[in-house]
Amino acid sequence: MNNIIVVGSGAGGATVARELAIQGMDVTLIEKGSSVPSEKAFQCYDNLDVGVELLKTTCLGGTTLVTAGNAVRTCQQEFQKLGIDLSGEFEEVEAELKVGPLPDTHFGEGTMKIMEASASLGLTMEKMPKFINPAECVPCGKCAFGCPRNAKWSSLEYLAEAEKHGAHIVDNSPVTRIMTPAGQVKGVEILNSENGVKKEYIADTVILCSGAIETPRLLRSAGLTAGERLFVDTFVTVGGVLPGINFYKEVSMNGLYKKEKRFILSPHYSSLLTSPNQVTEKDILGIMVKIPDESSGRVDASGVFKQSTSQDVGLMAEGCTAAGAILTEAGASPDTLVSTPARGAHPGGTAAVGEVVDKNLETEIENLFVADASVFPRAPGAPPVLTILALAKRLAKHVVSLNQ
Template identity: 60%
Template structure:
């Protein structure tokens, strides 16, 4: 029987592993980080300062454990234009993941106020689609720390299903490179061990995947984007916004999105006003940043272009207007530094991989945000899962 190795257990890797295991394939899923309790996922952040602060985690389930549970389709039309139609995959995974907007009972006063005032100023506002089970969710503001009630879809669910179908999971093992002999793929290696396979799928993320590819002689790591964002906020006494479901609404501009968002960084900045967490309200401004970064062996370089800065300023001005209309004292408005949560583009379709997500080395595939041809400027989980599901079904039929 052919052996498959999947490197990384986030949205892409877990999905491919599950699809292959369902078909009875011999699957081994290898994860750099540990198998941790979902509620403890915040302990495994591996943030890095790369010009903007880059947020990511390493554990079984990856960054899906600390997402806000947002379920928006991204890059669908662009991918369709290059021959990748994900419509049926989106439809099926949205049912599986329980994608829907949350009921009114799960909208706190801060989010409701932001939505109301944004609409009164003429901005397009809607509820954010979520893969959160409202029946078990009790709003607590901890989505991005690791849901204490496991009410949010995470790729751990797919990992567990893959195991039920016979897949093997190896954690705490960082894969360093691909094993190639006589020009053919033979498996992967960590620092002290080799794992043989007939087919390998890299899902180590927008930073990890290109590093493995480069060490294996495949040019990757250019055109890095991170979906740059800032959070603008200020003081609105006793709103208790910090306990609400984060990013529960979406405000769409032409090239910027805004969403209600509490950040502890704002709390630190506003302490001079002698306020508590419950007195702070904020809006995230997220852009599709230009691919101005590069992933190197021992560093990552990323800078914000003049266009990126202009878009962030535009979004911040709108956020300030909405928050002021909501009653925030404008003299307290402040912003976090620029950060990034969705690194990708570093093994892009049409540059490093083909439409089947295969590299120039036969039987070596990629399934994570590194394959995106451009920054989505919005949460990418749903699209990563759709691409990985498509790949898993392709591999299941081909091998």
């Protein structure tokens, strides 16, 4: 039986480890970060300034601990054109995570005002599909900090199942390189964060799920070219003053308006909006504007770089104009409208299908695979978690078939 190493414990890594362990395969998952309770995940943010601020976390479970629990299918048609049919895997994931909109009891006053105002302007928002258990969720506005009630699915659930089926999980251990003597996968080298000791893990198959920043670095350690075409799903939050709305306590991003391939709008609170308005958090109403930015960035030996292009700026301006109109219609004072700086939350594209990996997510080095947002052909401009889960499920089936 093949010994399989999975690098990274976020959406892709946890899923592929779980699926392979359930099939009785010998799996070791290696994670750079440490294990933390979900409610402490905000302590693990290690954001990067790459031209825009790039939000990311390093801990067991990765960014899934600080998502808003959004479950939308992204890039399904693009993957289909590349020979990757994810329809079955999407259905599997949606059933397992019980994906669906939250009940009306979980929609706060601010979100309802935004959705009603959007509809009156002809920009009708749908309820955001979520992987949140409404029976456990008490709206508190802390989704992006780590759920204090574990009401939101995170990859910690899949990691627990993987362990139950025999997977070995190693945390606090950054992978420094992939070992490929004579062009064959041999395993990985890790550096123990606690004692600084290097160690080799031997494996026949390595699956990289360490995200669009670390994955290309590891691919280059194996002699492969990767790191171009970085996107980050650039976003801002536009907000204004509506006294006493208490929007900051609501479930984040509970509504969704999509202008296909241009931008999405979603109710969203950011503490960055309070300072320019010199008001407290209870008086802010906000909308996130997220665009599918151009793949104009890169990850290379000298660092991470991503600048907004003229097209990105145009899309963001269009989205912000719509957000401002909705907020004004919802009752926010128009002379208080401000925007946060541009940030990015979904890096990807640095090991794209058709360029760095094939339709089975395999590199030109046999048995070296990638299952994270690195393989996306373009920016989704919307939360990618569901698609990463589907890709990882599909890859696990392929790996199992190779070992039968």
